[in-house]
Amino acid sequence: MEGSVRVRFAPSPTGLLHIGGLRTALYNYLFAKNNDGDFILRIEDTDQERYVEEAEEDIVKSLLWSGIEFDEAPGKPGKVGPYRQSERKEMYEEYAEQLIEQGNAYYAFDTPEELDQMRERLKKSGNPAPKYDAITRMSMKNSLTLPQEEVERKLEEGDEYVIRLKVPRRETIRFEDEIRGFVSFESKGLDDQVLLKSDGMPTYHLANVVDDHLMKISHVIRGEEWLSSTPKHILMYEYFGWEPPKMAHLPLIMSPSGGKLSKRKAESEGIPINTRDYIEQKFEPEALINFLAYLGWSPGDDSELHTMDELIELFSLDRVSKGGAVFDYQKLIWYNEHYLREKSANELFPRVRSIAEEHGIQPDEAYMKEIIPLMKERVSKIEDFVTMGRFFFEDPKEYEDQAMKKWKDNSVDLLQAYVDEIEKLNVKEFKAKKLKDKIKEVINEHDVGFGPLMMPLRVAVTGMGYGPDLTPTLELLGKETTIRRIKTAIKRLG
Template identity: 85%
Template sequence: MKGSVRVRFAPSPTGMLHIGGLRTALYNYLFAKGHEDGVFVLRIEDTDQTRYVEGAEQDIIESLKWTGMEIDEGPENPGEVGPYRQSERKEMYAQYAEQLVEQGQAYYAFDTPEELDQMRERLKKSGNPAPKYDAITRMSMKNSLTLPQEEVERKLEEGEEYVIRLKVPRRETIRFEDEVRGFVSFESKGLDDQVLLKSDGMPTYHLANVVDDHLMEITHVIRGEEWLSSAPKHILMYEYFGWEPPKMAHLPLIMSPSGGKLSKRKAESEGIPINTKDYIEQKFEPEALVNFLAYLGWSPGDDTELHTMDELIDLFSLDRVSKGGAVFDYKKLTWYNEHYLREKPVDELYPRVKVIAEEHGIEPDEEYMKQIIPLMKDRVSKIEDFVTIGRFFFEDPEGYEDRALKKWKDNSAELLSAYVEEVEKLDEDEFKAKILKDKIKEVINAHDVGFGPLMMPLRVAVSGMGYGPDLTPTLELLGKETTIHRINTAIEKLG
């Protein structure tokens, strides 16, 4: 079998790939690729057909590709241990469930949904706040442990509906070492007799997960903290099958800035995109999202923060993953995005900016656009800002931002008129940033004011905004005619 280290990312196609799922995939990927012949497997856990969402599997695959994670084995490029969709592996699970029944470590349960509800109601009334089907209750239920053997055989022969449940021991301590949390122990009395095979013949997550991880020779299971409570059931099954369990690592939760787990509802209320698809549609840089997510629960142990995927692969280790939850800081993600945008050469950014400009009804001239991009680089957080914030490079401002108007003072029109007088004397080839800056100095010296009283209204006049790229190179790029026209318009409108 290829790979001394084999990990799997095993999402359910019940919706678009959640940002937490993407981080789990990333940690698996970094861990696998940090080992010489490590293998990253994508397995689609689609046993719950009632919750299947059309297009979800494709979204998962496209999201991984977008971030630069290459899938070594999966539905699109199968290896030796396929199929890689659990719904296509259905036949193999039943035999393993039956094996546990034969060994006396699982049993057939024939209880109807109504009988299960009655049991829960009965236990609640007798003071049990969280009733479950376990070592105590199983003996009063309708299953192959309580029914006579011939009746069990008759029910099976007649095709009566049943599930197969794991027979969890009543008093046992289940202990294992977690790669993130150290030694973890659970008391079996807190566990229910987990359903392994449903009445439709489909396995539950728990059975399919254990069987597939074994058959696919997965060496490390790296997954979210929410699966930690299921781990003891999985450990029991490995023991019953006589298999070596993979090493396990349970990753910390992603927390909301306002506290608690970052749920869909919380994310929406805090303006945080929740699915990877949203980040793609909002044109985030994939390198920024990868770098940000890597640090959401892990750090290399020094002050560095900026790393390419290859560097992260070299640095990543499970012993540096934190146990406590990691807070999703949207401002930090924006900071990463700004960094990666600035790092990109103009020739790489231009085709993307051109598409956005065309979507906004602007037909950009290539040479002109390639002068705007470097000028705007330090002012943009996302690639579309080149067009949305930089729209004034293509058309006169339709109005003036309220915030910007606060920069317009009683002497603004007078100072701008004086500036127009000075720059009107310049020839087109003299209309350069350095000379334009000198003219600003001349006007403010003549009127005995600082830079602000002229620079601020000048920016408002040419862009309609109170912020933007370096002012005099902006004027040079706009040209003499446009600059003077916009200043005169602002004087006229704002007085």
């Protein structure tokens, strides 16, 4: 690949980092690292009205939690800073003025009321989507229609204005997208985009093009929603005489019920929408990253499990799909279970301990490190070690309704027979294998299968109808606790 690869993730600090934004950052990061390039974080905070105070901090925290490290950023400057667009305001004004001098942009003095009247007028004459463009600009108040001296007077007197891009009337704008191939747009479908707003702040379009050029960005990898803005950007590159970066537009993330995964849809389908939700719900970052990598890309074989380093090794833009990718929440849970199982009890213990403490439990370290491997095959998220495993610390207060369906007429007799057997064991004999042998003896004697004894036994000891392997659980709980709980259940459930 000629030249060095430099990519940027350029979120607007208008809210928490959306899960789609995290995927965009990930693809940029994987592409940069696969090509020994640089990954830059740029904060696009030109929309002052929608600016949210803690959003930038949330973006940085979310990326670092995910294992996505930036080479240059607001807190980690390189040679092309500053990295917040609000701190680069003067640069944009210069470039906007350059376009005006070249005849590729113009001052527009229209008030909001005049713009509304123009839209109303066009709607009445049968134009369903009125816009400020090559045709309408000639009947508006701008430096193309007003006499030169009036324009100068307005500027001197400090009248409010915006600077608009002068989009040609009949031109086909073509560019090659690294994911979609050649894309073409007719310029007559584009409006004369505002480049500099009346507060002197640039719009996304101007700031984006100027920054990508000055920061030597080689590839712009962003969401599909920006595809329709790209022709305006291509025009600006042409007017400035700059080589545009290569463009790649990522497929949309779709909701399981169809359509784009909007905030509303995500909420109704129980899908957390912001990266912060995944942090707070204590997902494994490796699981989320592995899952997101496959949301629109695949390495072209049947493999599904890869560390960040492996993903970097495998990633390429030509394997990114054009069509939308469905957010399968169950698949994410599957990834999470896998990464939990990969971790040792020593690694998990500090996190499990802090969750236990939140639940008012002070776990003994040695005991907890025996519980973790036993429960690993059953948990989906790290909190389950505590919430599903609460019975390891206290007798069940009630019995789950679902589990009670397994409690049958002969349950008491079978449990009583089992208690009689295990009461004979001394503490040293109270081991999983021995406890399983005793189950076999009781069911043979009563001529029943495993279920009729195992199910009520699990309910009695844990209060639930599911959970970790039963006899090792009894061994860990110990003789006294096990017998006490069975006797309590016999008394309470009868």
